[in-house]
Amino acid sequence: MKAKAAKIGGDIDLGTIVQMPLSDVDTVKVDGKVLTLVVVEKVGQGRHNPSQYRLACREGPIKGLYHRSYLTPLPDATKELMGLDTIFETWKGKAELSVREAARAMSMVGGQGMRDVDGKRQFCGCRKGSCMTNKCVCFQAKRLCGSRCHxxxxxxxxxNTND
Structure with a gap:
């Protein structure tokens, strides 16, 4: 079984753009169900030790190492095309992010749950109005209202994204 998996998967080179699926609890309905990341480091190459990969999004490297079976390479995508060329060069020394933090950073609506506004976790909670003025915390932060807001x-x- 391991030999068959190795033939199908193969190694992934540094700088390759990959996608990793997200759990439903890490995403919002309007966001994608995958993270698009760049491979910044390959660890553990050996006969009995399969390679594992360190990945990074625009905000920084992802915590932990990931096996090839969790990743889908995008052969036609480049670091420059996906806007990941800067993080590929500068990922060392940056704080590591959890998968949920990376999903939040790439989200259109600020991720699962409440928003971070000026260091405070909150949502707008508007009960009336169109949420299209600076009275709305989400609008002021240039984010869309999510299902938890109202x-x-x-x-x-x-x-919101329903329009």
Missing amino acids: GGHNSKCKN
């Missing part, structure tokens, strides 16, 4: 109590919200 809990379905503000039918006038226009700052």
Whole structure:
């Protein structure tokens, strides 16, 4: 079984763009279900020790190492095309992110759960109005309102992805 898996997968080179699936609890409905990352380091190459890969998104490296079976290489994508060329060069020394933090950083609406606004975790909670003025915390932070913001109590919200 290991030999068959090795033939199918193969090694991934440094600088290759890969996608890694996300768990549903790490994403919001409007965001993608995969993270697009760049391979910044290959660890453990050997006969009985399969390679594992350190990955990075625009914000920094992801915690932990990942086996080839969790990754899908994108052969036609380049670091420059995906905007990952800077992090490929500067990932060392940056704080490592969890998968959920990376998903939040790449999210259109600020990730799962509440927003980070000025260091405080909050959501707008607007009960009326269109959420298209600076009175709305989400609009002010240039983010879309998520399902947790109003809990379905503000039918006038226009700052969401349903429009």
